[in-house]
Amino acid sequence: MRKWIITGGIIFILLIIVITSYNGLVEAQADAKTAWSKVESSYQRRNDLIGNLVKVVQKAANYEKGTLTEVIAARAKATSITIDPANASPEQIAQFEKAQEGLKGSLSRLLVTVEQYPELKATEGFKELQSQIEGTENRINVERDRFNDAVNTYDQKTLKFPSVLFAKLFGFNQMNRFQADAGAEKAPDVNQYFDKEN
Numbered sequence: 001m002r003k004w005i006i007t008g009g010i011i012f013i014l015l016i017i018v019i020t021s022y023n024g025l026v027e028a029q030a031d032a033k034t035a036w037s038k039v040e041s042s043y044q045r046r047n048d049l050i051g052n053l054v055k056v057v058q059k060a061a062n063y064e065k066g067t068l069t070e071v072i073a074a075r076a077k078a079t080s081i082t083i084d085p086a087n088a089s090p091e092q093i094a095q096f097e098k099a100q101e102g103l104k105g106s107l108s109r110l111l112v113t114v115e116q117y118p119e120l121k122a123t124e125g126f127k128e129l130q131s132q133i134e135g136t137e138n139r140i141n142v143e144r145d146r147f148n149d150a151v152n153t154y155d156q157k158t159l160k161f162p163s164v165l166f167a168k169l170f171g172f173n174q175m176n177r178f179q180a181d182a183g184a185e186k187a188p189d190v191n192q193y194f195d196k197e198n
Helices: 002-060 065-080 092-112 124-159 163-170 191-197
Strands: none
Touching: 002 065, 002 092, 002 124, 002 163, 065 092, 092 124, 124 163
16 A cells, blocks of 8 residues: 555656646746737837838928838838747748848838938927837837747746756747847948938
8 A cells, every 4th residue: 555655646746747847838938929929019019100100201201202112112021921939940030030120221211311301300290200110129129138038938948857858748849039130240331321322
């Protein structure tokens, strides 16, 4: 009888370890997915603001349509890419980030072009949108950092003992983080924006 009690106790302890490890992995993965949703939400906010900015600029200034067309096309491309963070490859995240950076570059060129129109810059609607876009860019950076922190917590759980045993068993794979673009350590050349307008 004592043998059965000891065996039952060991099985019970192992079961608790399995359940605790599994639940911890589920929770960490869910936190990382939520952090990704916040990244997407921040990008969506920027996309919405850019749509409003384009409308304001179109109404207030009659100038080169190419810049607006470029922003609209970049916005469409950036919103067409969706990612499941739990299964995202480094290439998918890079593709997503490249589309977002393309939109950011087009927006920068639009704002440089707008400098030639002081009457547009003076309108309250434009100033408010420009301020909100700047704040949203900061929010995007914060949310990407939080996503990387959540992925770091999740990845640590998938690699630590005893969770590593159950992570592999139940298919909890490591997740990919946002990484800086190649050459991001160099200061940007602001003249590139002016050259494109000339």
